[in-house]
Amino acid sequence: MKLSDNSMWEAVKQNDKRYDHRFYYAVKTTKIVCNPSCTSKTPKRDNVRYYPTLSQAIHDGFRPCKRCRPDLVDHSDYYFVEQVSSIFEKKYMLPLTLDQIAHQIGYSKYHLLRLYKKVTGKSLMTDLTLIRIQKSIELLLSSSLTITQIAYDVGYQSTSQYNVVFKRKMGCTPSIYRKRERI
Structure with missing residues (x-):
């Protein structure tokens, strides 16, 4: 998936670990290349160049x-996170358990939790919840499904x-969100 300059800049400003190794940013004035999660001082946007690879x-x-x-x-840690994210994207509507996810990845659930937190800075359930909420917002705004149907459809x-x-x-509640955003 190609990232826009704006989304990469936002990742750099927010020190977002989720974008590490998906792209790198280089600062022209210092001649240094960093991960998006780098906690160094945020450079001026005009001084930044983006690269798909470190090399x-x-x-x-x-x-x-x-x-x-x-x-x-x-890099295997980041591949692991991509595997988990892929499961979330494909199966968010299922009642996923930690044991099921760990079994699919081939790790113990404890190692899964630790490694996911280390790489992304967030818990597994935080990301799964985010995907489910995003999918439900799409359904709230683009369909006439009831709130109950949407709840079950997103897992x-x-x-x-x-x-x-x-x-x-x-x-706010889903029904209030739907009313407010459809106006």
């Missing part, structure tokens, strides 16, 4: 940052559970 940035004369160390990475076992999670994330 391309190094080829253009940039050196790896000594803070975020984009050159020292276990919740009850409407009340869905309403609680949606309200916590969005600040």
Whole structure:
């Protein structure tokens, strides 16, 4: 998936770990290349160039940052996160359990939790919930399905559970969100 300059810039500004190793950013003035999650001072946007690979940035004369160390990475960890994200995208509507996800990936559930948190900075359930809420918003705005149908379609076992999670994330109930956004 090709990322826009705006989405890459937002990832850099937010130090978003989810984008690490999906792209790199280089700062022209310092000649340093970093991961998007680097906690160094945010550079001026005009001084930033984006690269799909670290080797391309190094080829253009940039050196790896000594803070975020984009050159020292276990790529298998990021492949693992891509596997989990793929499961979430394809099966968000199912009542997924930690044991099921761990079994599909081939890790113990404890290792799965630790590694996912280490790589993304978030819990598994945070990301699964985010995907379910995004999918439910799409359905709220583009369909005439009832709230109950949407709740079950995006993987919740009850409407009340869905309403609680949606309200916590969005600040209002799904029905109020639908009314407000459709106006």
